[in-house]
Amino acid sequence: MERSEENTKKRKLEEEAEGGDNNNGDTATSSESPLKKQQRADTGGAGNGEKDKSASPKTIVEAGKEEADNDSSSGSEVQEEPEEKQKGGDDAKSTTVDNAAKGESGGKGPSSSGNKTDEIAKENKMDVDNQGTNNRSGKKTKESSSNKSKKEDETENPYDKLRWIVVKNDGNPASLIKLVALKSLFSKQLPKMPRAYIARLVFDRRHTAIAILNDDPAVKDTDEEVIGSICYRAFPEMRFAEIAFCAVNAAHQVKGYGTKLMNLLKQEGARTGIEYFITYADNYAIGYFKKQGFTKSISMPKGRYQGLIKDYDGGTMMECYVHPSIDFTSLPAILKTQRKFILDRIRVKAKSTTVYEPLPQDFEPHLEGVSRANEAAARAMAIPGILEAGWTMADLLATTGQGKDVDRAKTALKSELLAIVRKVEEQQYSWPFREPVDTSEVKDYLEVIKEPIDLSTIEKRTRMGDHYKSKQMLYADLMLMVNNCKLYNEPSSTYVQCANSLEKYLGSVFRDVSSR
Ligand code: COA
Numbered sequence: 001m002e003r004s005e006e007n008t009k010k011r012k013l014e015e016e017a018e019g020g021d022n023n024n025g026d027t028a029t030s031s032e033s034p035l036k037k038q039q040r041a042d043t044g045g046a047g048n049g050e051k052d053k054s055a056s057p058k059t060i061v062e063a064g065k066e067e068a069d070n071d072s073s074s075g076s077e078v079q080e081e082p083e084e085k086q087k088g089g090d091d092a093k094s095t096t097v098d099n100a101a102k103g104e105s106g107g108k109g110p111s112s113s114g115n116k117t118d119e120i121a122k123e124n125k126m127d128v129d130n131q132g133t134n135n136r137s138g139k140k141t142k143e144s145s146s147n148k149s150k151k152e153d154e155t156e157n158p159y160d161k162l163r164w165i166v167v168k169n170d171g172n173p174a175s176l177i178k179l180v181a182l183k184s185l186f187s188k189q190l191p192k193m194p195r196a197y198i199a200r201l202v203f204d205r206r207h208t209a210i211a212i213l214n215d216d217p218a219v220k221d222t223d224e225e226v227i228g229s230i231c232y233r234a235f236p237e238m239r240f241a242e243i244a245f246c247a248v249n250a251a252h253q254v255k256g257y258g259t260k261l262m263n264l265l266k267q268e269g270a271r272t273g274i275e276y277f278i279t280y281a282d283n284y285a286i287g288y289f290k291k292q293g294f295t296k297s298i299s300m301p302k303g304r305y306q307g308l309i310k311d312y313d314g315g316t317m318m319e320c321y322v323h324p325s326i327d328f329t330s331l332p333a334i335l336k337t338q339r340k341f342i343l344d345r346i347r348v349k350a351k352s353t354t355v356y357e358p359l360p361q362d363f364e365p366h367l368e369g370v371s372r373a374n375e376a377a378a379r380a381m382a383i384p385g386i387l388e389a390g391w392t393m394a395d396l397l398a399t400t401g402q403g404k405d406v407d408r409a410k411t412a413l414k415s416e417l418l419a420i421v422r423k424v425e426e427q428q429y430s431w432p433f434r435e436p437v438d439t440s441e442v443k444d445y446l447e448v449i450k451e452p453i454d455l456s457t458i459e460k461r462t463r464m465g466d467h468y469k470s471k472q473m474l475y476a477d478l479m480l481m482v483n484n485c486k487l488y489n490e491p492s493s494t495y496v497q498c499a500n501s502l503e504k505y506l507g508s509v510f511r512d513v514s515s516r
Contacts, residue, residue, distance in 0.1 A: 158256075159329040163215050164264055168208045177221050182209050182231065184223045189247035201244045207233045210265050212257055224249070228257045230265050234274060238304040241269060243279035262292040263328040270324050276300045277322060280315030294318040356385040376400050410465060417462045417474050420509060424478065425455050429501040432494075433481055448488050453481045475510040482506070 167178045183202045187195045201207050211229035219225045228248035234241040243265075248257045269277060278300065281289045286296075298319045311317070327334075365382030367375060377396035380386060398407070424430055436454045439445050446452070458477050461467040468474045485499040 157330060157333050159260065159263070159332075162260060162264075163213045165211050165213060166208060166268060167211060169203050169205045178211065178226075179203060179209070181221075181223045181226045182211060182229045185226050185229055185249060186231065186245045186247050189250065190245060193245070198245065201233075202231055204233070207231055207244060210261060210268060212261055212264070227252045228261050230261050232265065232277070234269075234272065235305075235308055236273060238308065239273055240276040240278060240300060240304060241274045242305075242309050243277055246279075246285075258288060259292065263331060266320070266322045266326075266328040269322045270326070270328070275322055275324075276304075277320045278305065278309070279318055280312060281318050282315050286316055286318070289318050289320075292320065294320040351385075351388050354385070354388065359383065413468070413470070414462065414465050417468055417471065418459075420471075420474065421455065421459050421462050423509065424502070424505070425459070427502065427505055429498040429505075430455060432485065432498050433502070445488065449484045451480060452484065453477055455481070470513075471510065472513045475506065475513050478506055478510075479503070 165178065167175050167182075169175065169179060179202050183195075183199050186193070186198045186202065190198065202209065209229050209231040212227040214225050214227050216225075226249060228246075230243060230246045232241045232243045246258070246261065248261070265277065269275075277294075278298070279289065279294070281294070296316055296318055298317060299321065300319055322328075365379050367378055367382075370378040374393070374397065377393055377400055380396050381391070381393060425434065433455045435456055437445050437449075437452060439452075458474070458481070461477070462474065468477075482499045482503045485495050489495040489499075
């Protein structure tokens with residue numbers, strides 16, 4: 001490549017890396033349409049606004065060089081400058097510790113122990129033998145397997161030994177080394193996303209990333225150090241954040257790191273006053289986000305995000321509410337405790353472990369005094385263990401033919417009564433009875449009427465199915481309603497006239513029962 005051409009490309013990429021620092025009012029870079037992203041990436045012209053002069057030139061060059069070399073890993077990019085890498089490495093250590101402390105203030109943070117690779121591996125059931133680049137020492141693998149019993153320690157919180165950082169482009173070389181590795185991870189795991197777009201957002205000073213790191217010193221400050229990361233942009237004034245990228249290194253996927261990352265993010269969100277996380281998930285990722293508590297229905301008021309993020313066709317907008325009082329990194333321990341509690345309670349109550357002797361072939365239950373209709377249920381009830389398992393005679397009867405007959409009769413009565421109630425409600429003189437008397441208005445009503453009743457209550461009782469055991473009972477309630485009206489109101493009032501008309505009507509409907 002010609003020197004001048006190389007310089008031009010480098011310049012463009014520098015702009016891309018700086019693009020996030022533009023103060024041109026483009027606040028929604030992370031949610032541009034994929035097409036737009038592609039166009040911007042193709043032209044390499046992401047940063048068209050005024051550049052943030054405070055950005056570290058080294059940052060830009062590193063990011064730019066990475067893009068210019070395109071396929072070379074960011075890790076090796078940095079390694080080409082040993083002096084800088086050495087410096088960055090030292091700084092990286094302090095950045096990690098700083099961020100760890102930040103994490104700890106949120107409740108959890110990385111442990112300060114030296115080498116935690118095996119512990120991370122152990123926690124996540126990682127087969128260190130298969131981890132290629134991560135397994136640089138046979139000794140560690142041995143240690144890992146010898147620590148298996150510890151792995152089963154029920155009280156251990158997997159987050160306690162996790163090494164994780166919160167990192168953003170603060171101009172610190174150590175942070176930039178981490179961001180280069182994150183950019184590489186996102187580029188590898190999200191191949192459809194334009195690399196320049198990823199670089200722009202990762203290095204954008206308004207974006208923050210949470211990353212889980214491998215503790216193996218052999219991978220320190222290389223791309224392999226990053227197990228997984230989520231890059232997001234917080235809108236603190238609106239108390240929400242938009243997730244731009246989320247990825248776990250292919251060698252570590254399906255081991256729970258994606259969940260851990262999300263819980264760390266929620267924890268960090270809760271700590272910093274974020275109420276909602278939103279993201280545009282592509283079809284492949286919807287399942288993962290659902291498992292992390294994201295929903296397609298958006299409950300955050302539109303006014304909070306409208307104008308700040310852009311809608312685009314490429315993904316489904318999903319949201320997760322972050323409950324401020326949930327300690328997300330303690331979730332595994334909380335769920336484990338709850339599960340254990342429930343299982344213990346079940347064990348106390350359940351009789352499933354009791355084994356009864358098989359019934360003798362000539363088993364004949366004692367059925368004296370049992371009616372023929374109940375015989376089948378009584379026989380079942382006599383089997384040792386049935387009663388202890390919680391069955392009742394009513395349960396058993398309900399499963400027999402007789403039980404079904406009872407159900408049928410009940411349903412028929414309910415339909416008949418419901419039809420009557422509806423007819424009553426339809427009568428023009430039933431209007432005073434349709435709703436309960438408003439006792440907040442009619443203050444003395446309850447002093448006079450001891451059993452208030454109205455058509456809506458009667459209908460509810462009828463719908464319940466087992467309140468009225470007969471037509472007679474329904475008639476009694478309706479007549480109570482009529483008599484209450486006559487008792488409270490003046491005989492010449494419209495209410496009493498309606499009550500008289502209704503009584504006459506009821507007499508005809510309940511002719512068969514009213515005379516009893
Ligand atoms: N679709 C449906 N479910 C998924 C899933 C997917 N793509 N990826 C993971 N899951 C499920 C897992 O089966 C697991 O379910 P379980 O709890 O019932 O066992 C749960 O989600 C969490 O899995 P976990 O092991 O914690 O996730 P991970 O470490 O494999 O990370 C991704 C998940 C999506 C981050 C990872 O697969 C990845 O980096 N993919 C490529 C990049 C990408 O697509 N990112 C998302 C959009 S930005």
